[in-house]
Amino acid sequence: MITDPTGPSSGTRERTVHSGADSNGAAAGSPGPPVTQPPHAAPRRRRRRAHTPLDPRPSIPLTLVTGLVLVYTLLPLAWLVINATKDQEDLLDSFGLWLGEDFQLWDNISRTLTYDDGAFVRWTLNTLLYVAAGAGGATLLAVLGGYALAVYEFPGRRAVFAVVIGAVAVPGTALAVPTFLMFSGMGLANTPWAVIIPSLVSPFGLYLMWVFTAQAVPSELLEAARIDGAGELRIFFRIALPLLVPGTVTVLLFSMVATWNNYFLPLIMIKDPDWYPLTLGLNAWSAQARTAGGEPVFDLIITGSLLTIAPIVVVFLLLQRYWQSGLAAGSVKE
Amino acid sequence: MSLLPAPAKAVPPSRSRARARRSALVGWGFAGPFAAVFALVFLAPIGYAFQLSLMRDRLIGGTSFVGADNYLRALGDARFWEGSVRVGLFLLVQVPVMLGIALLVALAIDSGRLYGKAFFRVAVFLPYAVPAVVASLMWGFIYGTRFGLVGNLNDAFGLALPDPLSPSLVLASIGNVVTWEFVGYNTLIFYAALKVVPRSLYEAAAIDGAGEWRVVTAIKLPAIRSAVVIAIIFSIIGSFQLFNEPNIMQNLAPNAITTDYTPNLYTYSLAFSGQQHNYAATIAIVMGVFTAVIAYAVQLRGMRKG
Numbered sequence: 001m002i003t004d005p006t007g008p009s010s011g012t013r014e015r016t017v018h019s020g021a022d023s024n025g026a027a028a029g030s031p032g033p034p035v036t037q038p039p040h041a042a043p044r045r046r047r048r049r050a051h052t053p054l055d056p057r058p059s060i061p062l063t064l065v066t067g068l069v070l071v072y073t074l075l076p077l078a079w080l081v082i083n084a085t086k087d088q089e090d091l092l093d094s095f096g097l098w099l100g101e102d103f104q105l106w107d108n109i110s111r112t113l114t115y116d117d118g119a120f121v122r123w124t125l126n127t128l129l130y131v132a133a134g135a136g137g138a139t140l141l142a143v144l145g146g147y148a149l150a151v152y153e154f155p156g157r158r159a160v161f162a163v164v165i166g167a168v169a170v171p172g173t174a175l176a177v178p179t180f181l182m183f184s185g186m187g188l189a190n191t192p193w194a195v196i197i198p199s200l201v202s203p204f205g206l207y208l209m210w211v212f213t214a215q216a217v218p219s220e221l222l223e224a225a226r227i228d229g230a231g232e233l234r235i236f237f238r239i240a241l242p243l244l245v246p247g248t249v250t251v252l253l254f255s256m257v258a259t260w261n262n263y264f265l266p267l268i269m270i271k272d273p274d275w276y277p278l279t280l281g282l283n284a285w286s287a288q289a290r291t292a293g294g295e296p297v298f299d300l301i302i303t304g305s306l307l308t309i310a311p312i313v314v315v316f317l318l319l320q321r322y323w324q325s326g327l328a329a330g331s332v333k334e
Numbered sequence: 335m336s337l338l339p340a341p342a343k344a345v346p347p348s349r350s351r352a353r354a355r356r357s358a359l360v361g362w363g364f365a366g367p368f369a370a371v372f373a374l375v376f377l378a379p380i381g382y383a384f385q386l387s388l389m390r391d392r393l394i395g396g397t398s399f400v401g402a403d404n405y406l407r408a409l410g411d412a413r414f415w416e417g418s419v420r421v422g423l424f425l426l427v428q429v430p431v432m433l434g435i436a437l438l439v440a441l442a443i444d445s446g447r448l449y450g451k452a453f454f455r456v457a458v459f460l461p462y463a464v465p466a467v468v469a470s471l472m473w474g475f476i477y478g479t480r481f482g483l484v485g486n487l488n489d490a491f492g493l494a495l496p497d498p499l500s501p502s503l504v505l506a507s508i509g510n511v512v513t514w515e516f517v518g519y520n521t522l523i524f525y526a527a528l529k530v531v532p533r534s535l536y537e538a539a540a541i542d543g544a545g546e547w548r549v550v551t552a553i554k555l556p557a558i559r560s561a562v563v564i565a566i567i568f569s570i571i572g573s574f575q576l577f578n579e580p581n582i583m584q585n586l587a588p589n590a591i592t593t594d595y596t597p598n599l600y601t602y603s604l605a606f607s608g609q610q611h612n613y614a615a616t617i618a619i620v621m622g623v624f625t626a627v628i629a630y631a632v633q634l635r636g637m638r639k640g
Binding site: 058073074144298302323 | 363365379442457460461462466472483517522546586601606614615
């Protein structure tokens with residue numbers, strides 16, 4: 001279970017902290033021999049060594065069987081990439097997993113970007129705004145809060161933990177209707193603030209930063225700085241923050257994916273298409289085919305989907321090693 | 335091992351008290367921004383929802399206090415119950431399938447017996463980066479009998495595969511989308527838990543002559559028990575909140591996915607199409623309590639056995 005970092009030592013937490021350190025340390029990634037050796041080179045070198053249960057021989061049948069799951073996860077993405085190269089006619093006529101007659105990808109992209117007076121570009125900029133303000137702000141608040149909980153004794157500290165962990169279990173959608181009504185009352189509904197403000201709170205991020213700070217910032221270091229007369233803010237920025245970079249990147253990454261992919265919150269809050277994020281925009285195009293007289297733009301939806309996931313997939317691949325520590329520490333779905 | 339700095343010893347009492355005051359002040363200074371926004375977007379809406387659920391809003395007569403009336407109405411509301419039973423069914427099938435696959439893949443990666451282990455880890459997790467909107471649209475197209483893969487297969491092999499978006503199959507089709515989105519996420523959760531099992535245990539097991547399967551059942555599965563319990567709890571919460579996928583696929587299967595298909599869709603349509611804010615808040619609270627109780631029961635059970 002998610003354990004209270006202030007509580008007595010427990011097995012779960014030690015594992016959690018340990019694994020966080022593992023993936024954030026210098027040896028980020030998998031320990032042991034490199035796993036990406038070409039298969040044809042590996043067996044010869046390895047045959048001379050005895051295979052123990054700790055260093056087993058790679059198995060072709062197991063790789064093939066597990067590979068079925070990869071086919072499952074990658075096939076739809078392959079379908080998306082392939083079909084982004086087709087025009088509407090080819091979409092209907094050609095086989096889904098093979099190219100159509102014309103290679104239309106560039107044309108599709110330019111039409112996606114210009115359709116409906118460049119709505120897609122507008123939605124992309126909105127999404128960037130929501131991600132920058134929402135995920136950036138969420139990370140900032142989580143780092144400050146996690147640092148406070150790990151470093152300072154203050155009344156109510158345990159209550160903060162209990163309330164925040166309890167809140168994780170509250171279904172987010174249960175809050176949506178009352179949050180919307182509150183925000184309408186405050187005149188915030190249908191403005192970017194209605195999407196940004198709720199995105200600022202990441203209970204998971206707070207928890208992660210708490211555990212991470214307790215582990216990465218030695219109290220002796222802070223004590224030494226205090227004796228030298230450094231102020232608390234200066235200590236935070238000059239000493240603690242540099243040590244917290246790996247945890248901060250992890251929280252930022254999770255928050256970015258969450259805000260980039262957010263659908264429910266903007267669906268409720270935003271009525272004006274000018275403030276749509278990409279997710280709402282794509283859904284609006286999809287709904288258009290259903291309305292009488294609406295133009296079905298399946299080719300644009302498919303190309304737009306590809307353009308929507310491309311940046312996040314790139315970020316995701318570049319910052320891969322940071323995922324592991326977050327997953328190990330929190331196991332919170334968002 | 336304590337994660338928190340030990341309180342400084344041998345400090346004169348007066349200085350210590352001043353320090354504690356200062357520590358409290360600075361601590362709240364750092365935690366304040368989070369706490370303030372948290373109160374605004376978590377605590378206030380919960381309180382407000384509860385207040386709404388006790389009221390009724392009429393065109394004539396305005397807002398009046400009605401006590402538990404809304405709750406009684408929810409308990410007798412067939413549309414609400416049908417949706418709840420549907421997500422319950424979804425939960426019973428989709429969650430075990432998804433977590434079962436995730437567990438097997440995690441064990442396979444952890445066994446060290448795969449070629450291209452690093453590639454497996456990345457590729458299986460990739461769908462997590464794909465928004466629910468794109469996942470639902472993409473799968474929705476693939477399901478299509480007109481220009482999707484299902485249609486292609488029918489044409490190519492003269493098959494008559496059933497329409498995955500028909501009323502009888504659409505729940506399974508949604509389950510497949512959700513499984514696709516989160517199977518890799520859960521795989522990596524399990525894998526992360528497996529990776530920190532002390533390797534000395536495996537050495538000891540090898541010396542005792544334990545086979546690989548025995549190592550899995552006797553060491554690995556018990557070691558990642560808490561990770562499995564967490565995954566189950568969050569999958570339960572996710573299932574009860576089922577909204578995005580059916581909401582998006584409604585455009586593709588308007589006849590199969592009704593506005594009260596899941597309790598959350600029902601809440602949404604009550605609040606935003608029907609303007610029944612009080613009753614919508616009530617349903618949301620009932621679902622929230624329901625979810626919390628089941629999640630808590632799973633946690634207790636998971637802990638007891640462990």
